[in-house]
């Protein structure tokens with residue numbers, strides 16, 4: 001039997017996060033966005049609520065929940081604001097998950113409790129200035145010398161990499177060549193390590209309260225023990241992290257798509273034109289109906305991908321489908337919502353303008369829409 005309902009625990013979590021997003025995030029996030037400021041106090045509150053530890057075992061300071069719990073949380077946050085949601089998504093799914101999945105007991109005990117508490121953020125450095133989609137083309141290198149990795153190279157667009165509470169970044173680097181093929185490994189680089197520097201924040205179209213930086217490594221030395229998991233398994237590691245991450249990004253995108261519906265329902269019942277509420281016009285009703293249908297179907301897609309993942313079944317194709325349709329839904333809904341708001345939709349004080357600016361990156365980050373289509377067609381056996 002197919003049961004699409006959330007169980008009691010997940011529904012209770014959803015309600016708690018919904019309240020937090022409405023009561024704590026919504027009233028202040030517009031100002032943070034205007035100032036392009038990282039919302040430390042909201043992140044601290046999310047840490048105290050246990051959100052950064054949602055899918056991790058209690059022995060590492062986590063909440064002992066599952067990946068669905070994270071996704072539901074991202075959806076509710078994304079309904080109000082994407083910067084806060086992506087800070088959590090990148091902190092958990094990209095920053096902490098590689099440590100949790102591949103780290104030694106010592107590495108987990110060193111980093112995870114503080115990350116779960118929201119006191120430290122981890123970042124994931126895969127993309128390079130020379131290209132992100134073709135991640136196997138990594139040019140950053142790490143060579144072993146006197147019991148230390150010596151890292152050289154750079155990474156681009158890395159989320160959560162330069163905040164005051166960033167504790168580490170895990171980076172992929174070429175650690176050798178085997179049978180003519182690059183051997184890629186993942187290495188933990190703590191913030192402040194000599195030779196490791198972060199650029200100033202990029203000026204971005206959206207996600208303006210989220211921290212995004214370029215990273216440089218110039219003869220940056222870390223202990224050999226900072227290798228994450230097995231040497232040479234870096235490529236496989238990041239592929240599996242990104243598969244899961246796509247479901248998380250899909251849930252965030254569904255949140256944005258639903259947030260557009262929320263805003264438009266309210267506005268269509270208030271705004272008048274030609275003597276009637278604009279909601280009386282079928283053109284507006286149909287737009288909102290289309291928006292709801294997109295959010296709804298994208299939600300089903302990510303629920304299904306998450307449930308396959310949790311059952312231990314192959315889920316890569318479903319994760320790509322969820323990411324593709326949810327990011328499309330977010331873009332389409334943001335465009336329609338801004339249209340429904342008319343001129344006010346173009347004013348920064350209205351949340352739909354943030355939704356409009358925040359939607360585009362969802363078609364790019366953690367694998368572009370083209371990359372999702374490549375993955376889906378590969379699974380279908382095309383070419």
Ligand SMILES: Cc1cc2nc3c(=O)[nH]c(=O)nc-3n(C[C@H](O)[C@H](O)[C@H](O)COP(=O)(O)OP(=O)(O)OC[C@H]3O[C@@H](n4cnc5c(N)ncnc54)[C@H](O)[C@@H]3O)c2cc1C
Nearest residue numbers: 124125126127131132133157158159364365366367368370
């Ligand atoms: C705000 C932000 C935050 C990010 N956070 C992180 C992070 O925390 N960690 C991290 O590692 N990365 C991060 N990224 C990087 C992101 O994942 C990459 O931008 C993305 O994977 C695309 O890579 P690219 O920008 O190099 O584009 P490219 O790979 O250069 O692609 C350019 C265009 O070509 C298309 N293309 C490429 N190859 C093909 C092909 N074979 N067939 C058809 N079309 C193709 C792409 O779809 C795209 O449209 C972030 C990016 C942004 C903007």
